[in-house]
Amino acid sequence: MDLVPYIAASYALGILIPGIFAVTAYLRVGAARRRLAAIDPRANRPGAGARARRGGSS
């Protein structure tokens, strides 16, 4: 029995599923960081750039 399709499909899923989660998490945190930097009043204080890159909430 040719096993290649089963193995290839498993490896494709093994890369795709965690990959999709990783990319969407990265995009989501980037969007949240930009939005927070835009509306957080503390974002205008000195050192706010570094704070925004870390998450900007304190």
Add this chain to the structure above:
Amino acid sequence: MHRFANPGQFLRLSGAVVPWLSAGALVLIAIGLIWGLFFSPADWQQGNAVRIMYIHVPAAWLASAGYAGLAVCSVISLVWRHPLADLAAVEIGPVGAGFTALCLATGSLWGKPMWGAWWVWDARLTSVLVLFFLYLGHIALVRAFDDPVRGYRAGAILALIGVVDLPIIKFSVDWWNTLHQPDTITLTGAPHMYIAMLWPLLFSTLGYTLAFAAIVLTRTRAAVMERRIRGLLMARASAQEPG
């Protein structure tokens, strides 16, 4: 623990840790999968189908470990009412469901050439399917309430009830006659596996574990920031209200 669970402290700490976790995950997964796919030996009985193990076993481990993490967050949420535990539980749910789906899908892809069937109502497979439904139930329940706190509490209770499925998954192959093979790696005994197969499996398992942690931490970071955005917008809206 509370010191590190402070949202600001969490963002600082996780911001430093996530890049290292991600880099480690990428390297270990790449080594584990390339080693498993091209350089590890074929099984004397299963042939090359055994290479599916390097995806299936880490996914199965993370399906259960992720749910255990969800249960720990639920205990913290119910006992200490810590908001970070609520957010972490909400973010673990979809990732755990994704890895459980990966475990079920690769199990099917392994089962078809070995057993001649995509699916059998075997105790191990069925208990993992129940785990998948528990994850889906948790995802739906935490989002089903207008008041998010009520959703977090309901989800935490469901998660704790569902913990009973974890020992059933673990011992299903011992308690019942199953088509699924018994555990080849245990914490107490020597592994029943050729060492040339064990190493790539350890690499891929550790790599996927780091990836799971990095994804959950990143999603939780986003959730913390989104909560702060909602708080700021609500404060701004209430300040602008006349009277």
